[in-house]
Amino acid sequence: METIKIGLMGLGTVGSGVIEGLKKNQKEISERSGIEFDVSKVMVKDKQKKRMVEIDEKKLVTEPEEIINDPDINLVVELIGGCDLAKDSVLKALDSGKDVVTANKDLIATHGKEIFEKAKENKRNIYFEGSVAGGIPLIKPLQESLAADKIEKVIGILNGTTNYILTKMSDVGYSFDRALEEAQTYGFCEADPTNDISGLDAAYKLAILSYLGFETLPDMKEVYCSGIENVSQRDIQYAKKLGMEIKLLAVGEKEGDGIFLAVVPCMISKEHPIASVKGENNALFVKGNLVDEVMFYGPGAGSLPTGSAVLSDIIKAGKEMFKEPVKELSAGSENNKYKIAPREEFEASFYLRLVVKDKPGVFSEIAGVFGSYGVSLESIIQEKKEDEYAEIVLLTHKTKIKNLDDAIADLEKRENVYELSNVIQVEKS
Ligand SMILES: NC(=O)c1ccc[n+]([C@@H]2O[C@H](COP(=O)([O-])OP(=O)(O)OC[C@H]3O[C@@H](n4cnc5c(N)ncnc54)[C@H](OP(=O)(O)O)[C@@H]3O)[C@@H](O)[C@H]2O)c1
Structure with a gap:
């Protein structure tokens, strides 16, 4: 031997x-x-x-x-x-x-x-x-088992710490801080969790998946990365009302000659298999042009x-x-097959939570702002907050991020908009 x-x-x-x-x-x-x-x-x-x-x-x-x-x-x-x-x-x-x-x-x-x-x-x-x-076996399946496929999209939960925190926020109603503290107590997180919370840890892994799935190893600066520190219990509750979960998703998607790579907190339908990945577990959902949809699931560390x-x-x-x-x-x-497309060109649906003045005409003013930047709204939920203010939640149809950013910049200048509390991508695959 x-x-x-x-x-x-x-x-x-x-x-x-x-x-x-x-x-x-x-x-x-x-x-x-x-x-x-x-x-x-x-x-x-x-x-x-x-x-x-x-x-x-x-x-x-x-x-x-x-x-x-x-x-x-x-x-x-x-x-x-x-x-x-x-x-x-x-x-x-x-x-x-x-x-x-x-x-x-x-x-x-x-x-x-x-x-x-x-x-x-x-x-x-x-x-x-x-x-x-x-x-979780991912590298060899992508290199070997899916070698005949053209990978069109990957969606990953690639960081156990953030998934543990979001699960506790959703299932037990913990605040972000309490959930983080518990993750530290049970050893699901590094002594310094900055790279986990900020999404950077997942972004490194997405870069490697991009190399294997799209034959393109990005510069880390090209992977858009946004962490979970701004996800609040209020967003979690709205997600539930909308039949969704909030997850930190690493998403790689091919679009023409480019690929979009981003790690972002996303709302995703409870019906999607990745929405049921709980606690410190990880998963990767892969869409290939032959295999269609497959998902890998299991312990992401240890x-x-x-x-x-x-x-x-x-x-x-x-x-x-x-x-x-x-x-x-x-x-x-070792040569990249695709260009990394800029984030502003990416199209997705979004959830926005705003606090606005509670008076006649404000709704139509806000809808008008979105309309003027080509952002169409799918639904609006209004909740009364304090005497003269109301909290509203908007869901947009698919829109270019550049258009949404322009609409947000305009909204933030309006007197009737008191606060833009959060903007979260909605993953609709
Ligand atoms: N932990 C996980 O669950 C996990 C999961 C997936 C991937 N990874 C990756 O696996 C790798 C190892 O992670 P880990 O968690 O096993 O790390 P770790 O527990 O911190 O172990 C690091 C080891 O490297 C040794 N070491 C560090 N600096 C050294 C130096 N200057 N000279 C000689 N030895 C040195 C340490 O020696 P001493 O023991 O003497 O200090 C220790 O044995 C990392 O790249 C990590 O990202 C980890």
């Missing part, structure tokens, strides 16, 4: 899951692959730290070079996180002729092009199944679920290592 020697960089949450998964299923893994996997070195920052898994102390190293320059190691598994040391280590590992497995979304989304080029230059492979939605994804890459890398001739890059093309 062939043996692959692995240099594991990082023994935190995911690294420990890899060691534990390998130990639990060692027999099945070697029988199915015909390969023995031997983790011969493990890089950590602090050798004295108490570990979640049993590890031979002699295997612990603290410098990447101890793995990169080891000629016996043929596969590097990068589970450090971040972009500095991880990027440097991955590039050096490829240069030294080793294949690489990583679960690092920031790294692939931000430096993917450079890394794929380096892999190609060295005729090596890079695998990243764990980088999007942890334990030690063993992500360890399972990383181990599937380790097995794939092992099998491909002994294939001759070796090299077709596991990732797609």
Whole structure:
């Protein structure tokens, strides 16, 4: 039986899951692959730290070079996180002729092009199944199972923290702050949840999905990103009245020669399968021109679920290592197939919540403003708020965002409009 020697960089949450998964299923893994996997070195920052898994102390190293320059190691598994040391280590590992497995979304989304080029230059492979939605198999299904399809649209719930918060706000009536506090207490969120709440974490993952589904790896500046910090209990209650849920959705959509990429809080019908994804779970809904609609669902993070994804890459890398001739890059093309279309050109329906003066003629004034920018209204709900003010909720038909923005700018100047409380996209696929 062939043996692959692995240099594991990082023994935190995911690294420990890899060691534990390998130990639990060692027999099945070697029988199915015909390969023995031997983790011969493990890089950590602090050798004295108490570990979640049993590890031979002699295997612990603290410098990447101890793995990169080891000629016996043929596969590097990068589970450090971040972009500095991880990027440097991955590039050096490829240069030294080793294949690489990583679960690092920031790294692939931000430096993917450079890394794929380096892999190609060295005729090596890079695998990243764990980088999007942890334990849910997404990368290989997009690369292999849906290889014959033209992907038209992807809609993802790709961040467990924000989905947990929105679920608690909707199901238990928590405020945003209370739901966030609970997510922190139960460990569904990083010590610093900024990247989760702002949508950036999901945007990294959407960038990777765009690469696989649309053969286009965007610059991160091109992925429109808006977080959930402004979603209030009032919006959640209106969504319910309208038969919808609010979810932080990562949406990629092909339109002519361009693709739209955005991470935004969206209202979506309760009937849509993705609306029923609760708590810290993740999901990806994919529309292809042959398969029609499919959805992947499961744990978007965690030690063993992500360890399972990383181990599937380790097995794939092992099998491909002994294939001759070796090299077709596991990732797609390094040249972008589509342009990223500007957000203002995107067409969608919207929910708007406004506080206006409660007096005759205000309704028609507001409808008139929207009409003058070509934004047609689907429905209006009015609720009395305080003596001289009324809260109104409007749903628009599909409209270009540029037109909506112009209408909003005009509305905000009107005396009869006291406050524009929120604007939320309505996903209607
Ligand atoms: N956590 C998840 O559920 C999850 C899910 C999907 C993807 N990912 C991705 O997987 C990767 C790893 O995440 P994680 O949650 O496992 O991270 P983690 O728990 O913070 O573990 C990071 C590991 O890297 C080591 N390390 C960090 N800096 C180092 C340095 N300068 N030199 C040597 N070793 C260093 C740490 O060593 P010490 O242990 O000694 O501190 C630790 O073992 C990230 O890219 C993350 O985005 C994570």
